[in-house]
Structures are given as structure tokens and as C-alpha cells.
Amino acid sequence: MTERVSGKVIFIVFCASMVLLFSMGIRQSFGLFQGSIQQAFGIGISAFSLSLALQNLLWGVSQPFVGAIADKFGSGRVIAVGAVGTALGLIWLANASSVWELHASAGILIGIAGSGTTWAVMLSVIARNVPESRRTLFFAIGSSVGTGGQILLVPLTQFNIINFGWVGALVILSAMIVLIMPLAYFLRGKTSDHSAAKQQAETLLQTLDRARQHSGYLFLTAGFFVCGFHVMFIMAHFPKYLETLDMPAWLPGTAISTIGITNLAGTFLFGYLGDHYSKKYLLSTLYFLRAVVFAIFVAMPISVTSVLIFCFMIGFLWLATVPLTNALVGQLFGLRYLATLAGIVFCSHQLGSFTSVWLGGWLFDTTGSYDLIWQFSIALGVISALLHLPIKETATAPEPAPATDNLRS
Numbered sequence: 447m448t449e450r451v452s453g454k455v456i457f458i459v460f461c462a463s464m465v466l467l468f469s470m471g472i473r474q475s476f477g478l479f480q481g482s483i484q485q486a487f488g489i490g491i492s493a494f495s496l497s498l499a500l501q502n503l504l505w506g507v508s509q510p511f512v513g514a515i516a517d518k519f520g521s522g523r524v525i526a527v528g529a530v531g532t533a534l535g536l537i538w539l540a541n542a543s544s545v546w547e548l549h550a551s552a553g554i555l556i557g558i559a560g561s562g563t564t565w566a567v568m569l570s571v572i573a574r575n576v577p578e579s580r581r582t583l584f585f586a587i588g589s590s591v592g593t594g595g596q597i598l599l600v601p602l603t604q605f606n607i608i609n610f611g612w613v614g615a616l617v618i619l620s621a622m623i624v625l626i627m628p629l630a631y632f633l634r635g636k637t638s639d640h641s642a643a644k645q646q647a648e649t650l651l652q653t654l655d656r657a658r659q660h661s662g663y664l665f666l667t668a669g670f671f672v673c674g675f676h677v678m679f680i681m682a683h684f685p686k687y688l689e690t691l692d693m694p695a696w697l698p699g700t701a702i703s704t705i706g707i708t709n710l711a712g713t714f715l716f717g718y719l720g721d722h723y724s725k726k727y728l729l730s731t732l733y734f735l736r737a738v739v740f741a742i743f744v745a746m747p748i749s750v751t752s753v754l755i756f757c758f759m760i761g762f763l764w765l766a767t768v769p770l771t772n773a774l775v776g777q778l779f780g781l782r783y784l785a786t787l788a789g790i791v792f793c794s795h796q797l798g799s800f801t802s803v804w805l806g807g808w809l810f811d812t813t814g815s816y817d818l819i820w821q822f823s824i825a826l827g828v829i830s831a832l833l834h835l836p837i838k839e840t841a842t843a844p845e846p847a848p849a850t851d852n853l854r855s
Contacts, residue, residue: 451577458575459584461629462568463591465525468626469532469563471595472619474702475603476501476552477682481689482612483548491686493545495807498682499800500553502674505560506796512561513570513789514650517782521571522634528562529626535559536620540613563626566792568592569772570785571633579721581776585769586717593713593765596706604699653783657790662726662837663778666771667794669729672830673767674798676736676823680705680760683806687816691748701757708761716766725774729767730834736763737827744820778842 476498483494516524535556542548561567569585576584599622606615648656657663685698719728743756772788779787806819 451580455575458632459572459588461632462571463588465563465626465629465633466565466568466588466592467595467598468623469528469560469595470592471599472532472536472623473501473560473564474593474596474681474706475600475619477685477702478600478604478607478698479612479616480682480686482607486612487545487548489545490807490811492804492807492811494548494552495682495803497548497553498678499804499807500549501557501560502678502796502799502803504554504557505564506674506793506799508558508561509564509566509792509796510786510789512558513566513785513787514783516562516567516570516785517636517650520634520636521567521785522630524562524567525630525633526562526627528559528567529623529630531559532556532563533620533623536616536623540616540620561789565589565592565768565772566785566789568633569769569788570781571635573772573776573781573784574635582720582725582769582773583714583717585773586713586715586720586766589717589765589768590710590713593706593709596709597703600702600706601699604696608695648782650783650786653779653787656842657779657787660778660842662839663775663787663791665833665837666774667791669733669830669833670767670771670791670795671798671801672733672826673771674795674800675802675826676740676798677764678799679802679806679819679823682803683810683816683819686810688753690816693750693753697750697753701753704754704757705761705764708758709764709766712762712764713766713769715762717769720770720773724839725770725777726834726837726839729770729774730831732763732767732770733827733834734831736760737824737831739763740820740824740827744817744824774837774839777839780841 480491480494483489484491487493512524512528535551538547538551538555542551568588572584572588573581599619603615603619606618610618681702684701688698688701716728716732739756739759743752746752771791772784775788775791776784802819802823805822806816809818810816
């Protein structure tokens with residue numbers, strides 16, 4: 447029987463989704479600044495690509511630690527601090543006058559601050575408040591609304607760049623991220639307060655050791671590397687790729703927005719399916735279909751129509767991996783340390799993001815083409831599809847607590 451969901455739970459999911467919408471929408475807008483910053487600083491594409499690569503790397507590397515802080519001390523403080531840090535990073539980037547400031551602001555500060563307002567922390571908040579039987583669906587709702595930032599903030603940012611310049615657009619984004627601050631109050635709390643979590647006496651180190659020995663967790667972690675590789679290559683380099691093909695100036699923002707629109711449907715659909723069917727097979731299907739869509743796109747003549755069709759199709763497969771992956775981590779190991787364990791998996795995602803963002807820029811500056819990075823994306827999609835097939839989806843049991851001797855000597 448389906449468990450009823452209270453109004454309070456719906457409100458919490460709404461607040462978490464709004465945090466994701468603003469934080470992810472801002473991150474998904476950075477590719478639009480590539481050309482403007484390249485011209486303003488007189489640098490190659492690889493320079494600002496390195497800033498974005500650092501951002502994604504540090505976002506991932508810091509995520510397990512930020513997740514552990516949220517698990518121990520509560521999510522509200524972490525979200526608020528992350529919002530302030532991101533706003534400061536955007537202001538710094540807007541006033542940068544050297545390449546090292548690009549790396550320090552867009553790369554280091556925004557990269558680390560983003561760990562407090564994105565997937566691992568926010569989905570942990572949702573997980574501890576929604577019924578277990580509908581967890582993947584609510585993960586999908588949060589994830590799909592979160593990527594609504596592509597629909598709203600990306601085209602808005604492109605409009606702001608055209609009308610107010612790239613500096614003005616960054617200042618506007620910094621004002622928007624501050625809207626996260628009041629939402630943090632409603633998202634406070636920690637997973638150990640959850641009644642189910644209180645039944646587990648297992649320590650964090652014991653849980654990490656259990657995860658380290660679980661092949662399915664390792665396969666999930668490796669597969670999520672590919673997700674990051676795909677997504678951030680598109681977000682960081684697709685606008686520039688379209689520019690090299692002399693596409694209309696309106697197309698990059700529209701293309702990214704189109705991905706966001708169809709992602710709403712795709713993430714919701716796969717989230718619903720994840721509560722009823724095998725998550726590993728759904729994940730395998732997603733990665734394989736990505737490889738197919740990439741291959742068809744690069745094999746066909748590129749036009750405005752083919753770009754929009756590609757974005758329409760890839761959007762269905764865009765971040766549908768997020769609720770399925772995080773729900774499977776929770777299914778395997780429980781909720782007590784979900785933000786930490788999901789943070790480690792997300793770290794792999796961001797290693798993939800770092801690789802594709804940096805490699806894409808380096809290959810473009812070296813070869814004048816994105817052809818090789820497209821080929822890598824296709825091959826990795828097939829590999830990830832195969833990696834998910836052997837995962838065992840059965841929940842693991844915590845190590846039994848050591849027997850205690852109550853007799854006094």
C-alpha cells in the first residue's frame with residue numbers, strides 16, 4: 447500500500463528542489479561565459495576550461511567531507527555557508543583581473559562552496575523525510591526540478607550577458623544564489639535524528655569499510671565518473687562547439703534549456719520506474735542510450751534542427767542517473783551516512799567532469815576540433831552500461847556490534 451505524504455514533507459521537498467534549481471542552474475550557466483572571458487582576458491579556451499575543471503574537481507573532492515559534516519552537524523548550516531561561498535565566488539569572478547583569479551574564484555571557491563548546496567546534501571535531506579517506498583520518485587522530483595535551472599537560469603544568463611555584459615550577468619547570478627539562504631532554515635537537521643538511523647549503531651568508518659568491499663558500490667562509483675564526463679563536457683563546451691560551427695547566437699542557450707525541459711520528463715520517468723524495477727538495469731540502459739544518441743549526432747550533418755533534436759533526446763537521459771544512483775546507495779547501505787557515501791560516488795562524478803572539461807579544452811586548443819572528445823564519450827557510455835550489469839542490489843547488513851561484558855572484575 448502506498449504511504450501517504452504529509453504537507454510538511456511536500457514543503458521540504460519543494461525547498462530542497464528550489465536550492466537545487468538555483469545552485470545547479472548557476473553551475474550549468476558557466477559554459478556561456480567561455481567566449482566572453484576568452485576575449486576579455488585574451489586567453490585560449492583551455493585556460494577558463496581549467497577553471498571550470500578545477501571547480502568540478504574540488505566540488506567532487508570536497509563533497510564526501512561536506513556530506514560527513516552535514517551527516518554529523520546538520521544540513522541547514524552547510525547549505526547556508528555553501529550559498530554565501532558561491533555568491534562571494536561569483537562576485538570575485540566578476541572582478542577578476544588575472545587568470546589565477548579565474549582559477550581561484552570560479553575554480554576553487556565556487557567548487558568547494560557548491561558541495562553544500564547540491565546533490566549529496568540535498569538528496570540526503572529528501573531521503574530522511576520521505577517514505578522509503580517512494581524515495582527514488584522523490585529523488586527524481588528534486589533532481590528534475592533542480593535541473594529546471596537549465597530552463598530558467600541558462601537562457602536568462604545568456605540574455606543578461608548580451609544586454610549587461612558578462613560581468614553584469616555574474617553579479618545578477620550572485621544575487622540569485624542568496625535566495626537559498628532562507629530556505630536553509632527549513633532544511634536543517636541531520637540523518638542521525640531519523641528514527642530508522644537511530645537503530646544502527648555502526649560507525650562511519652565501519653560503513654566506509656563495508657562500502658569499500660562491496661563490488662556494486664565500486665561499480666556505481668566508476669559508472670558515475672562517466673555521467674560526470676558526459677554532462678560537464680556538454681555544459682562547458684557545447685556552446686563553444688556550436689560557435690565553431692557558426693550557429694546562431696541564440697542557439698547555445700536554447701540548446702541547454704531544451705536539455706533541461708526534457709530532463710524534467712526523463713528524470714521523473716526513471717525515478718518512478720526506479721521504485722518499481724531494477725535500478726541497475728535502468729542505469730545500464732541510460733548509459734547505453736547516451737552512447738547511441740552521441741554517436742548518431744556526430745555521424746549526421748550538424749544543423750539547427752539536428753542540434754535541437756539531439757538536446758531533446760539527450761535531455762531524457764541527462765540526470766536521470768542521479769536519483770537512481772543515490773537511491774541505490776541508500777538501498778545498499780541505509781540512510782545514516784547517505785550524504786557521505788553519496789558524496790564519495792559524486793566525487794567520482796566530478797573527477798569525470800574535471801577530465802572532460804579540461805580534456806575538451808586542451809584537445810580543442812591542440813587539434814582545433816572536439817571530434818576526439820565525442821568519441822571518448824561514446825566509448826565511455828558503452829563501458830558504463832556494462833559496469834552496472836553485475837551489481838547486486840540486495841541491501842547489506844551492518845557489522846554486528848561487539849559483545850560487551852557487563853561483569854565487573
